[in-house]
């Protein structure tokens with residue numbers, strides 16, 4: 027019998043019931059909740075007179091709607107000026123109180139984007155099945171966890187039954203051998219992968235990331251990689267457990283300690299794919315080949331290396347593809363053939379569950395240190411992923427590096443990743459953004475998003491156009 | 502859950518690949534804490550020429566005349582014909598609520614994003630997968646025929662049009678069963694309560710660090 031993949035092992039260990047029709051009941055260990063996708067689920071519980079199956083597995087945190095301006099945040103929920111946003115955050119609090127669920131509230135020092143907070147608190151552990159009513163739940167797969175995003179009906183289902191009804195996905199291995207060049211990050215790698223396989227390339231698959239580049243990567247980098255699995259169409263992305271994983275988890279507030287920790291480590295060491303494991307698809311890349319990436323269109327697969335120029339529609343034979351290309355160029359207000367380095371962002375957003383962890387902020391700060399943002403930049407904002415990240419960054423003086431450079435240092439939240447709060451682009455504005463989606467109007471009605479790494483966003487802030495950070499001299 | 506057995510309706514074409522859920526229902530409308538009321542904002546940015554605000558009366562907003570759902574011939578559409586990777590991006594179930602609220606109970610496309618596909622079944626919306634050639638043919642027929650309608654029979658897994666042979670489609674047995682019966686999936690799963698409890702007990706012995714994690718909080 028062939029060996030098992032990491033996904034096979036995680037699936038097997040959480041299988042409550044395998045039905046003849048191919049569907050299965052999977053047990054859920056950790057359920058993370060935020061304010062946007064949960065109100066209707068709690069309402070459903072109330073209407074059916076149901077209680078949560080297990081309370082201790084649920085952790086809630088408001089993140090999508092919270093304001094990031096310090097003066098608005100000081101007043102807690104009352105400080106949210108948009109009444110609909112305020113009601114949504116208030117409703118999360120009310121529901122958590124009613125159903126006795128732990129909530130990290132808006133003014134809690136640990137508050138932040140749910141996918142930053144979970145791992146940081148040790149609430150995400152290797153070998154767990156983790157779900158959240160949010161497609162970027164795949165982030166948690168970086169810990170060797172079975173982590174996937176669910177819809178609101180499934181949020182209610184998990185609350186009520188502790189289980190999810192699922193069909194098993196197929197296995198895909200993305201293996202990245204060699205080493206990344208200096209200045210090239212996990213973000214560039216995952217954008218390059220999406221460019222290669224397309225936004226539907228991972229549909230129906232659980233992706234495992236492996237190879238030397240991934241082994242050498244920090245947990246922050248692995249989370250960035252897994253975070254954008256969904257942009258490749260895969261509901262799950264994961265990385266096998268190794269010392270990097272264990273060192274990150276050890277000592278975190280929710281992590282086990284003492285003898286329980288030792289027992290856990292023994293179990294977690296098994297959480298890698300067997301050497302003879304069989305994958306349905308294997309994608310291979312070489313780390314050395316990856317250059318810094320910039321998206322130029324309205325889908326994450328519309329991505330190019332920094333030294334490239336935009337495609338010419340007349341070179342595209344397929345009519346549907348040509349239409350899509352023209353539509354995207356048109357929306358983005360970009361001429362065919364423009365060099366990526368000639369694209370000039372109006373705003374800079376460093377934040378989101380993809381790239382707002384401490385390592386991301388350090389790499390952005392290293393670029394802007396001792397420099398100032400270009401006069402053409404209307405706004406450059408840095409939004410830490412969580413209160414913990416914010417405090418850590420402040421203790422290292424990064425906030426001062428950013429503000430001295432003319433950037434704004436904000437309070438944690440999703441912010442301009444999806445612009446549900448006041449942070450947004452005006453129509454037609456271009457943004458260098460470290461987030462994960464460049465869909466039309468994602469960052470504000472008519473806004474134009476370019477997805478990049480934190481270092482690339484910082485460099486664009488300084489020069490006023492995209493530049494190759496591999497050529498960047500540290501000051 | 503809402504039942505789906507048979508459906509007859511006008512078909513509207515959405516000739517565009519990779520339609521994401523941000524496009525189906527933009528985020529400003531996700532501030533609602535209810536499941537209904539999303540219909541007027543379905544495809545808001547494609548449908549209207551100005552930016553929509555939550556709670557606003559949409560009847561006074563300028564319509565985009567090029568968008569199919571605004572054209573008289575597609576009025577009252579219950580079936581949406583779409584392209585590859587429909588529903589990609591955000592997991593927001595609001596996208597399906599908006600389709601449903603508008604009156605679209607069935608989508609036909611060559612492929613869907615996994616989460617959206619799954620969310621459809623929870624809300625009595627049937628996402629049908631047909632191969633790209635068949636979808637192409639349906640697009641041709643829709644454009645060629647005013648008031649083009651289809652009849653969908655889930656029990657028989659067939660699509661009937663006025664022209665040609667019925668088209669067979671696949672659907673996973675459990676999803677079909679749940680849709681046909683309007684099954685409450687939570688109630689259904691709770692019938693497995695004993696199995697869940699038994700699993701939980703063993704799992705707790707094997708992996709005690711996954712339980713009562715609150716207690717270890719500092």
Ligand code: SF4
Pocket residue numbers: 089090139140141160162378379380439440443444461462
């Ligand atoms: S930061 Fe962006 S992608 Fe991440 S959870 Fe928030 S809105 Fe979603």
